[in-house]
Amino acid sequence: xxxxxxxxxxxxxxxxxxxxxxxxxxxxxxxxxxxxxxxxxxxxxxxxxxxxxxxxxxxxxxxxxxxxxxxxxxxxxxxxxxxxxxxxxxxxxxxxxxxxxxxxxxxxxxxxxxxxxxxxxxxxxxxxxxxxxxxxxxxxxxxxxxxxxxxxxxxxxxxxxxxxxxxxxxxxxxxxxxxxxxxxxxxxxxxxxxxxxxxxxxxxxxxxxxxxxxxxxxxxxxxxxxxxxxxxxxxxxxxxxxxxxxxxxxxxxxxxxxxxxxxxxxxxxxxxxxxxxxxxxxxxxxxxxxxxxxxxxxxxxxxxxxxxxxxxxxxxxxxxxxxxxxxxxxxx
Amino acid sequence: xxxxxxxxxxxxxxxxxxxxxxxxxxxxxxxxxxxxxxxxxxxxxxxxxxxxxxxxxxxxxxxxxxxxxxxxxxxxxxxxxxxxxxxxxxxxxxxxxxxxxxxxxxxxxxxxxxxxxxxxxxxxxxxxxxxxxxxxxxxxxxxxxxxxxxxxxxxxxxxxxxxxxxxxxxxxxxxxxxxxxxxxxxxxxxxxxxxxxxxxxxxxxxxxxxxxxxxxxxxxxxxxxxxxxxxxxxxxxxxxxxxxxxxxxxxxxxxxxxxxxxxxxxxxxxxxxxxxxxxxxxxxxxxxxxxxxxxxxxxxxxxxxxxxxxxxxxxxxxxxxxxxxxxxxxxxxxxxxxxxxxxxxxxxxxxxxxxxxxxxxxxxxxxxxxxxxxxxxxxxxxxxxxxxxxxxxxxxxxxxxxxxxxxxxxxxxxxxxxxxxxxxxxxxxxxxxxxxxxxxxxxxxxxxxxxxxxxxxxxxxxxxxxxxxxxxxxxxxxxxxxxxxxxxxxxxxxxxxxxxxxxxxxxxxxxxxxxxxxxxxxxxxxxxxxxxxx
Numbered sequence: 001x002x003x004x005x006x007x008x009x010x011x012x013x014x015x016x017x018x019x020x021x022x023x024x025x026x027x028x029x030x031x032x033x034x035x036x037x038x039x040x041x042x043x044x045x046x047x048x049x050x051x052x053x054x055x056x057x058x059x060x061x062x063x064x065x066x067x068x069x070x071x072x073x074x075x076x077x078x079x080x081x082x083x084x085x086x087x088x089x090x091x092x093x094x095x096x097x098x099x100x101x102x103x104x105x106x107x108x109x110x111x112x113x114x115x116x117x118x119x120x121x122x123x124x125x126x127x128x129x130x131x132x133x134x135x136x137x138x139x140x141x142x143x144x145x146x147x148x149x150x151x152x153x154x155x156x157x158x159x160x161x162x163x164x165x166x167x168x169x170x171x172x173x174x175x176x177x178x179x180x181x182x183x184x185x186x187x188x189x190x191x192x193x194x195x196x197x198x199x200x201x202x203x204x205x206x207x208x209x210x211x212x213x214x215x216x217x218x219x220x221x222x223x224x225x226x227x228x229x230x231x232x233x234x235x236x237x238x239x240x241x242x243x244x245x246x247x248x249x250x251x252x253x254x255x256x257x258x259x260x261x262x263x264x265x266x267x268x269x270x271x272x273x274x275x276x277x278x279x280x281x282x283x284x285x286x287x288x289x290x291x292x293x294x295x296x297x298x299x300x301x302x303x304x305x306x307x308x309x310x311x312x313x314x315x316x317x318x319x320x321x322x323x324x325x326x327x328x329x330x331x332x
Numbered sequence: 333x334x335x336x337x338x339x340x341x342x343x344x345x346x347x348x349x350x351x352x353x354x355x356x357x358x359x360x361x362x363x364x365x366x367x368x369x370x371x372x373x374x375x376x377x378x379x380x381x382x383x384x385x386x387x388x389x390x391x392x393x394x395x396x397x398x399x400x401x402x403x404x405x406x407x408x409x410x411x412x413x414x415x416x417x418x419x420x421x422x423x424x425x426x427x428x429x430x431x432x433x434x435x436x437x438x439x440x441x442x443x444x445x446x447x448x449x450x451x452x453x454x455x456x457x458x459x460x461x462x463x464x465x466x467x468x469x470x471x472x473x474x475x476x477x478x479x480x481x482x483x484x485x486x487x488x489x490x491x492x493x494x495x496x497x498x499x500x501x502x503x504x505x506x507x508x509x510x511x512x513x514x515x516x517x518x519x520x521x522x523x524x525x526x527x528x529x530x531x532x533x534x535x536x537x538x539x540x541x542x543x544x545x546x547x548x549x550x551x552x553x554x555x556x557x558x559x560x561x562x563x564x565x566x567x568x569x570x571x572x573x574x575x576x577x578x579x580x581x582x583x584x585x586x587x588x589x590x591x592x593x594x595x596x597x598x599x600x601x602x603x604x605x606x607x608x609x610x611x612x613x614x615x616x617x618x619x620x621x622x623x624x625x626x627x628x629x630x631x632x633x634x635x636x637x638x639x640x641x642x643x644x645x646x647x648x649x650x651x652x653x654x655x656x657x658x659x660x661x662x663x664x665x666x667x668x669x670x671x672x673x674x675x676x677x678x679x680x681x682x683x684x685x686x687x688x689x690x691x692x693x694x695x696x697x698x699x700x701x702x703x704x705x706x707x708x709x710x711x712x713x714x715x716x717x718x719x720x721x722x723x724x725x726x727x728x729x730x731x732x733x734x735x736x737x738x739x740x741x742x743x744x745x746x747x748x749x750x751x752x753x754x755x756x757x758x759x760x761x762x763x764x765x766x767x768x769x770x771x772x773x774x775x776x777x778x779x780x781x782x783x784x785x786x787x788x789x790x791x792x793x794x795x796x797x798x799x800x801x802x803x804x805x806x807x808x809x810x811x812x813x814x815x816x817x818x819x820x821x822x823x824x825x826x827x828x829x830x831x832x833x834x835x836x837x838x839x840x841x842x843x844x845x846x847x848x849x850x851x852x853x854x855x856x857x858x859x860x861x862x863x864x865x866x
Contacts, residue, residue, distance in 0.1 A: 053771050054350070077774035084775040090768035094790050103786075104776025147777050 002065065004029040004151055004183035005050065010059035010069075012045055019045040021207040023059070027151070027183055028199070032174070033212075034186045036194040037204035038230070043187045046204070047153050050185065051084050052077035064150035083144030085154035089136045091128035097139055098124045105146035114142040118176055133161050134169050141173060145180060152177065152184040158193060170197055191231050195219060203227050225330050228264045235270075235304045236262040241329070249279070249298035250324045260332040265324040267293060270306035278319040285314055296322060352697035359689035364705040367712060367748045370723035371588065377726060378585030381578035388579055396583070400549065400562040400590070403483055407548040408541050410488040414636060415495025415540065421629050423503045426618040428626070433633045434500070440640035441493040442853045444809040446553025447845045448486040450829060451644040452477060453557060454651055454838045461650045462643075482558040487548050489640040494547070495540040502536035503529075508617060521619075542598040549591055550716030552812040557833055563587045564718045564812065571722065571816070581726065584719045591715055645849070648842045655839030665828060665844050672824040673851065675739070676807035679746040680754075680800040686747060687754040687799065692788075695762040706755070713752040720748050721813030728817070742817040746807055753806060754799035761795020762788070808852045 003026040012019035020042040027033045035043040048054045050061055052068065052075060061069040063082060068075040091100050097120060102111045115121050118138040128136055137157065144152055157173070158166050174197045177184050188194050194201045195215040202212040211223040222228035225236060239248040241257045248263050255261065272282075272294060283303065285294040287310070294306045294314045304322065314320070415437075421427055422434035455462040456474040463473035477485060506529065514524045552564040563583055571580040621629060690709065693702040712720070724745040728736040735741045765788060773783040789796075811826045818827060825848045832841040 051771070051775055053774075076779075077771065078777045078779055080775070082775055084772060086768040086772060088766060088768055090766060090772040092769060092772075092787060103773070104778070143772075143776065 003027055003062075004031075004064060005185065006062040007046070007050070008060050008062075010046070010049060010061060011057045012042075012049060012054060013057050018042075018207045019054075020049070023207070023209055025202050025209055025212050027185060029183050030178075030181045031199040032177060032184045032186065032197060033200045033202060034188055034194040034198040035202050035204055036188055036191060036230075039189055041204045042207035043189075043204050044155055045207075047084075047155055047185065047187050050151075051082050051153055052080050081147070081150040083147065083149035083152045085137075085140045085144050085152065085157050087156040087159060089128075089140040089160070091136055091139055091143075093128055096125050096127055097131070100128070100139055101142045101146055103143060103146070110146060114146055117145075117179065118142045119172075134165050137161065137169060138172070138176075141176060145176075145182065150183065152182050154184065154186045156188055157186060158188070159190075166193075173197075195231070203230065205230075220326060221328060222264070225262065225264060228328065233267045233305070233307070234264050235267065236264055237298070237302050237304065238262050238332070246329060249300045249302060250304065250322055250327070253327055253329060255329045257329060257331050261329050262332055264328045264330065265304060266326065267305040267307040269325040270304060271323045271325075272296065272306050272308065272314065272320040273323070274312070274314070274318055275321050276319055278321040280320050280322045282314045282316055282318040282320060284316050296320060298322065349696065349698035352693055352699040352702065356689055356693050356697070357699060357701050360693045360702060360705045363686045363690055363751075364708050366744075367751065368708050370727045370745075370748070371712065371715065371720065373727055373731070374581060374719070374723035375585050375588065377578075378582045381582055388582070393586075396561065396563050396566055397586075397590075399480075399560065403480065403487070403555070403560065403562060404545050404548045406480075406484045407487045407491060408545050410484065411492040411495050411544045412537065412541055414488065415492040416499055416537065418492070418496045418633060418636060419499040419503055421633060423500055424619055425629065426620050427629055427633075433637070434496075436637045436641060437496045437633065438493050439853070440490050440644075441497075442805075442849055443490050443640070443644055444553065444811065444826070444848070445487055445490050445547075445551050446557060446811055446826070446833075447648075447829060447848065448490045448644060449482070449554040449557040450833045450838070450841055450845060451647045452482055452486055453833065454842070455643065455647045459838075461647050478559045480560055483551075483555050483560040483562075486554045486558060487551060491544045491547050492636070492640070494543050495537070498536050498540035498543070499533060502533040506532055538598055538601060542594060545594050546591060546714055546716075549587070549594070550718065552716075552718050553830065557830075563590075564716060567718055567722065568812070568815075577726070577729075580722060584716075584722045587716050587719050592711075595711075595714055645846075648846050648849070651838045651842035652846055655843065658839065660839055660843075665825065665840075665847060668823050668825050668828045668844060669847050669851075671822065672808055672826070672848070675742070675824060676804045679743060679750065679807045680804040682743060683747055683750050683754045683803045684758070684796050684800040687751055687758050688796070690751075691755055691758040691762050691792075695759050696767065709751045709755055712748050713750075716812075717749055717810060718812035718816070721745055721816040724748070724813070725816050737819045739819060739822070742814065742819075742822075745813045745817055746803075746810070749810070749813065750803045750806055753802045754796070757795040757799035757802070758792060759795075761792040761798075764795075765791045805852045808848060 005027040007023055007025050010023040011021055023042070023046055025033065035046055037043045045054065049056050049069060050063070055074050056069050056071075058071060060067055060071075060073075063080060066075075067073055068080050068082075092103065095103070097115070098111055101114055102108070105111060105114070112121070115124065118141055120135060120138055120142065123131065123135065128139070131139065137160075140157075141152075158170055161169055170193065186194075186198070195218070198215060200212060200214055201218050203210045203218070205226065210227055211218060213221075218227075219231055222231055225234070228234045237248050237250055239246045239261055241255045241259060241261045243258075244254060244256065246253050246255050246257075246261055246263065250263065250265065253263060272280075279299040280296045283295045283297050285292050290310075291307055292310055292314075294308055295303055296306065297303055304324070306322070308314075418433070418437040422430045422437065427433065453476060454460060457463060457476040458473050460474060460476075466474055476482070510528055510532075511524050514528045515521075519527065550564065551562075552568060555562045556565045556568065563586065567580050567583045567587070570583060571577065690702070690705050693699055694706050724741055728741045732741075769787055769791070770783050773787045774780070778786065809826060811830055814824060814827055815830065818824070823831075825844045828844040829841045829848070832838075832844070
C-alpha cells in the first residue's frame, strides 16, 4: 500500500508572510511522523492545511489516496476523514465524556470500546472540567479516533501536561496509536518528544522541511549545523580539510570535503582521560546529579563540552586527553 | 569554541483570522446597512432644510445649546462625584456591609429618569408626600423643583450608578503593589490617590462620564416633565406643534453633532495610556476607617440610597395606595403591561438574532466590513433616542409610507437603538469559545451549520441571553422613540406614565411606574448580583 498522507510542494502565504514554502513529506500507513521545529516555523500551519482548516496557495495534499487539497480542490474538514487532537484538547465543555467521544461516532459500542482502549471506562458521565489533564488528553484522542479517521493529527499534544506526567502519557498515546494501527502526524517543538515517539521526524524551519529521517539517523547525521544544534547539544570545532582528512585538536577525521570545515561533536560522545601530559585542560564543570557537563579547552584554544558520569570529578585545571566519537563534518 | 544553541525565532503573531465567507458578510451588511439609513436621511433633510438660521432664531439656538450643555456638565460632575464615592467606599474600605451598600448603589439604574421626574413632581408641591411630611414637622410645603435644579437632581440620582458600576472593576483591577510602592516612597494617601490611583482608573471613569453625558444629552422625559428647556424638549415641541417638520429635523441633526463631538472628545483624551490587564492581582488591603469617618461614610451612602431608591419607591407606593383608597382599580394597567412585555420581548429576540451574524463576523473572521458594521452599530447607539425616533418617523412618513403607524417601524427603531447591547455580550461569549472547539467539530464530520447549532450557539447562549435581557430591560424603559412611533392607541407602560404624569394623574402613573420597576428590576438584579460575586 502507498502512503497514508502525501504532501507535495505545498505553499501557504499570509499576505507577504510565508506560512509554509515548498513543503513535501509522506507518511507510511500505521506510522507516526512528527513535524519538529521552533515556534513560528510553520509546523502548525502544515497540520491545519492537512486538516482542511486553511486553504493552500500551491501544491497538493493526498490523504488515503484521495486528493483533499490542491490549487482547485478544497475538501471541507468534515469530509476528510482526518482526526485532530488540539493543543488545548478542545473538549466540548457542555458535553460529558460519552457525548464528546460519541460526537463523531455511530453507536454506543464504539464509544465504549474506545473508552476501554484509552482506559477511561467508568468516567463516562464526567464533564471535561472534572477530568485531570492526562484524562482530558485521552478523551481528546478517543474522540478523534471515534469516526475511524484515515489519519490522526495532533498539535503539541503533550505541552499542556505536567513534566512528571508527560513521559508516561506519551508512552500510552504511542501504544494506543499502535494498537489501533493509526497513521498519525504530530507537531512539537520538543526534540526529545519527537525523537522518542516517532517513526520518522521532519525537522522544519522558516516554513521549510530541512530533513526527514528516522530519529537515530537524524540525530547522528544532521544535514546541517542548525539541525544538529536544534536536535541536541552540539559543539563545533573549526578545521581545514585536505586530501580526504581533517586535522583537529580532537583528532584526525576522514572527509570527502576540502577547505575550511567545522566538526560537530555531541558532548555525550566525548570522553576525557585524565593525564598530566594531556593536551587539553578542564575549564569548569556543571553538576546535574545524574551526570556532569565538563568544559575543556583544547590545545588550539577552542572549547568543547563532555557529558560524563559523576565519577571521577574533574577539577578545573586538570589536564586530560579528549576523544570524540561520531563527529559530523560540515563545510563552512 | 562555541556551543550552538538552537536559534529561537520570534514567537508567531497570534493565529491569523481567516477570510470571512461571503454569506456571513452579506448577512451582517443586510443587518447593519438599513439601520444607518434613517439617520443619514435625517442629516440630509436637515441640510436641505437650510440649516438652523433660517428656521430658528439664532438666540433660541444659543439658549438651547447653553441650557443643554449646562445640564450635561452639571450631571456629569455630580454623578462622577457620587458614583466614584460610592464605588471607592464599598470596594476599598472596611465599611460594614460594603457588599450590600455596593448592590444598593447600583440598583437605581432600573429607575428611568422620567419616573424620577414623576417622583419629584409627586413628592413636592402642595399635594406632595414629602410636603405633607414637611408640614407635620412644622415646615411648609416643599416647592416643586422645576427647571435646572430639578432636572439636575433627577438625572444625577439615576445616572450615578453608571459611574459606580464602571469604576468598581477599575478599582478592583488596580495593582495594590503600585500604591504600596508610592506610600513606601513617602507619598501621603491623598497624593497616592491623585498620582497613582486616579490615572489608572481614569480610562474607566472617562468612559462612564461619556455615558452619563450622552444619557443626559439624550434625556427627554425628565427635562420635559420638569420643564427645563433643552434640545430634546424643543425638538418634541417643534414636532408636536407644527406641520413643518424642518425645525425639528434641524434641531435633531444638531443634537447628533453634539453627541458626536462628545464621543470624539472622549476618544481623543484616551491618549496612549494602556492599563495592563490579565494578571492575577492579589486582593486589596481595605482601608480601615476611623469611627468618625465610618459614620460619615455610612451617612453619605444612606443619603444617596434614600434619595435614589427609597424615596422613589416610597413616593410611588404612597400614590398608589392613595389611588386604591380612592377606589381606583389596582390592575387598571394590565393591557399596558402586557403590551410592554410583548414588545420588549419581541425586541430582545429580534436584536439578539440580528447581533449574531455581526458578532461571528467580527470575532471569528478578519473583515473590514465587520469592523465597519461594528462601529456603525456603536455610533448609532450613542445617538439620542428622540433623534433616532424622529429619523425613523421621517422615513416612515416619506419613504415607506405603508409602514407608518405600524409596530414594525417601532421595532426597527428599537433595533437601531439597542443592537450593541446584544452585540457586546454575544461577542464576549464568542471570544470565550475557543475556535478549536468549532474546528474539532468540523474534523469530526459535522458541517459548519451543524457545528454552529451543536457547539457555538449552546456555548454562546449565556452571553446572548445576557444581551437579550439587557435589551428587554431598556426597551421597557424607552420613552421618546416610543412616543413618536407607536401606532395610535398602542399604550405601553412608559407611554402611560408619560401621559398621566403630564396630565397630573399621579395615582395612575404610580401604578404603571411600580409595575415597570418591578419588571425591569429582575434582569438588572440578576446582572448586578452576578457581578457582586465576581
